[in-house]
Amino acid sequence: MEAASDEAIARFENVGLRYGLGPEVLRDVSFALPKGSFHFLIGESGAGKSSLLKLIYLALKPSRGLISLFGNDIAVTPRQKLPALRRRVGVVFQEFRLLNHLSAFDNVALPLRVSGAKEGLVRKHVSELLAWVGLESHMEARPPTLSGGQQQRVSIARAIIARPRLLLADEPTGNVDDVMGFRLMHLFEELNRLGTTVVIATHNMQVVERLGHGRLLLDEGFLTVKPPRPIPDPAATGKDLISDGEKKALAVAEAAAVADPFGNFPGDDETFGDPASLENYL
Amino acid sequence: MFKFLLRRSDLPLDRDAHSQFLPWLIAFMVFLAVLAMAGMLMLNSVAERWDQGVTGTLTVQIAPSEDSSEDDIRLRAALTVLASTKAIDRYEVMSDSRVLKLLEPWLGGIANSDELPLPRLIDVELHSGAVLDSKQLAERLAAKVPGSSVDDHRVWLERLVNLIRTVQTLATLVLVFIAFATVGTVIFTTRTGLAVHREAIEVLHLIGAQDAYIAQQFSRRALSLGLTGGFLGLILGVPTLIGIGFLVGRMDGFLMPGLHLATYHWVIVGLLPIGVAVIAMVTARLTVLRSLGQML
């Protein structure tokens, strides 16, 4: 039990959630996210996927049960320690939630600035990451002037800029075509390979079937965990849906990512406040 | 003005329409505070001077008798009593011409000591710090010299000083009221800002911003608006003060000695805008922290 809690990035025990006096939206939810795991969170609309993610990124308190994040029991963690936990979680919100008065650059820079990174570092890493997601020519654009897919990439860049240990994405492929959907999934797999634990809520069963990762299945507030399956056709990881030109770009991006995922962050000690666990993470 | 305080902000607070009026309101309050504070300081020095000038002096008066030859005997008897009183430092019989001058407002310039029986007046000065029961002295004098009386200046001057203190208390109340009004206005403005930017604040919060990080954006803004308004108020208030000082200076300095501002008074008045701006900054910070404290 203790060992499991040490290894789990997040752990739920008999968690229940109700909004106000309404019915329980989540009931007796128990699961653990092992370090480095990749899960799809699936269920019908209204099943409680967003609510479950909100509990993990500490936007909501459970009505009952135990939630522990990075080994911290949330119920007994002092409030002023929660921001440090939140900084280790990257979130791609269902509705992006970009700040419309800030440029794409400043939006992506937020997590670094919030954790007190030096401006020089912020400049370097944000420009690199925005270039990496193909938005180098839109750095100064404000979100309302960007297309849906571009906004999505800004929001993904913001979620991963501070190199989170846990990445939560709420229907990140909801507003894009299949090709873009697979490209984004590929990006998440890339991050996962670099050590980030990933949970993606999605309706896109085609993606879920093809990628074969573990699944968290929500039905009427109850959660079932399904283990990863072997991919039926290893070649069909989505890359076949991408044009040759895009494949090339992806390969370049991939190479860059492996060589220097999101740049080295000398300011990481400040960002995470705990260099030892940062090493663990990498 | 003071835009340097807003180098970079994650929240577009500088575009908030609801806070545009804040500098003007603060300017008005600082204007009032400058007048109240200056009035208080000036009256303070007046009261202090009166207090000093008046304590330790009194006047003994001996009414003229029918037979003017007796007057000198009575005067000498009174002086003996005064000489034997320990608290008294020195005394001096006023010359007739000075007595006449004091009576002039009532008698007109026609008075002449030959035609009119004049009272004898003795200026008495006490040892500094000595206390004298003027009633007791009056009784002792009256026993030896019927028709004598003691006029203790303190009684009526104390009343004037009390009046001044009351006015000062009112001025202090005005200052306290201004402080409360500033706090209330800033709380209102900050709460409105929190409501307007709720979504952005929530995103910052979820990204892992400490409460202090978010509060700082509001408090910096409040400081900037407070300084702008404060110095605007000072710029309006100082010429008003100088104008009032000019008018007062043209009046006779008889009743209002020292009705002017000393250098350190000007310093205190000049610090008012900074004080108000700091109040605004701290209020904004506490308001935001309190509100964020309710979030998970």
Ligand SMILES: Nc1ncnc2c1ncn2[C@@H]1O[C@H](COP(=O)(O)OP(=O)(O)OP(=O)(O)O)[C@@H](O)[C@H]1O
């Ligand atoms: N703020 C709220 N107040 C009250 N009820 C809510 C609130 N948010 C969600 N709910 C309810 O909780 C249930 C689960 O909602 P949730 O948004 O978690 O579903 P979801 O699985 O993310 O749906 P979708 O796939 O459409 O995004 C729904 O019945 C919804 O009505």
Ligand SMILES: [Mg+2]
């Ligand atoms: Mg949802």
